[in-house]
Amino acid sequence: MEQRWKRIQFGPRAKQISLFLLTLFIVGLSLNLFGELNMASGPFGLRLNFSWGWPGESRLVIPPLGEIKVYSHRWPVVLSATLERIDLPLLQHELIGVNDTSLYLESLLIELRTNLYWFLAKLCLIGGLAGLFGAFLLGRRRFANLWRMAAVGVLSVLLIIGGVLAGFDQEAFQNPRYEGVLAVAPWALSLIEQGLDRLPEFSAKLAEVAGSLDTVFAKVNTLSPLANVEGEVKVLHVSDIHNNPAAVEFIEKVIAGFGVDLVIDTGDLTDYGTSLETELNRKINNLGVKYLFIPGNHDSEEVVSRLRRYKNVIVMTKRIYETNGLTIMGWPDPASTGTTSLMPGDEELMAEAEALRAYVEAADGKIHLLAVHNRKIATPAPPGIPLVIHGHTHQPGITLEEGTVYINAGTTGAAGIRGWGNETIPHSVALLRFNLKQGEYHLAAVDLIRVFSLNGKFILERTVLNQPANHGGVENSRGEE
Incomplete structure (x- = not known):
């Protein structure tokens, strides 16, 4: 009996079964560990991933917004695609002259399908190598055993993928599940769907904005003349871009048209505070002038971290910075640190205002300009x-209160992507002109520029301050077309 038991336990068939099961285990483990592929489909960078999980599903991961999940098959396999980047300039370039975006999407799908074939080939390669490893592990190193176990690994992968595809339910994609921020704001899908449909129109309107700016540059000399001075510094105040890539194009043209020395952004570059959104406006890195950024309530530490990598960006988080003869202080919105809600209450804002006041009182030297996102912490x-x-309110304007000038740049992004199609919301910026008097810089004038992209209309309003002609008062002049 004992000999028979040993024969059953250690016989050739038992060894073959053990080898087969071990090979399957190694193949499954290898697929879980190494089953991923980085790929590009046009302007979209994706990472494809294979892993085991129940129930079987397909996932689109948009870090850190969340995931879109679909119960697409019955096999215990999770197929994931992680959106790593969107090259928006490339997307705009590829859509130039495209009238039917469905054809463009079809070309992307063809490219995606090719990458999926490469992904399948990599999974098969992993399966084959895992089979070889299993054979080596058990000492089965004869050529016949090696290729047989490699074949077992490859066939196992094909069986798994074939099983997934055989029961793949495309209609399940009509009922996706959202997790994370996407559960309450699936903006990414609408951004792709609406953005692709409207990008040709959007590019045409952007050209109209450029034309309007050329008219603005010509009209500026018809406004209240400024005294001829030396050492003028021009600071461009922008705010509330909210993911609108047209805003950076707008800023770029104003910099070139007016000879801007410095840009100050008072926040809300993004809507959800993700690094992916920051990529939509990465041309900030190429503006050619210093770009001071004060985080708003829609920004985050992740956005700040990404912007710090840009060579021309200085992030102003509770700090004083001297440049171009000006001493500038920046104070971030408390919501940007992630320690409070998106819209801080009055008590939180009052506490922040007290902290700001204490910081200013402890600072040495004169501060020419204080930049914040929400005016409440500086009032x-x-x-x-x-x-x-x-910024914050999206309402451009200039006021003088108790000896302090308050300037709101409005929304340079025309309320962002969500504002596309709204004719009443302009792209707006404020151009601050500082003059050097007796070794000290003073604000001499502010040019408030509003451009309505959908109808080509613009409004240019100049406010003159601290001029001898009006003894330090305020004089307004306006150009409109």
């Missing part, structure tokens, strides 16, 4: 602050 302005610039 009233700390003692000695002659100028406060801000």
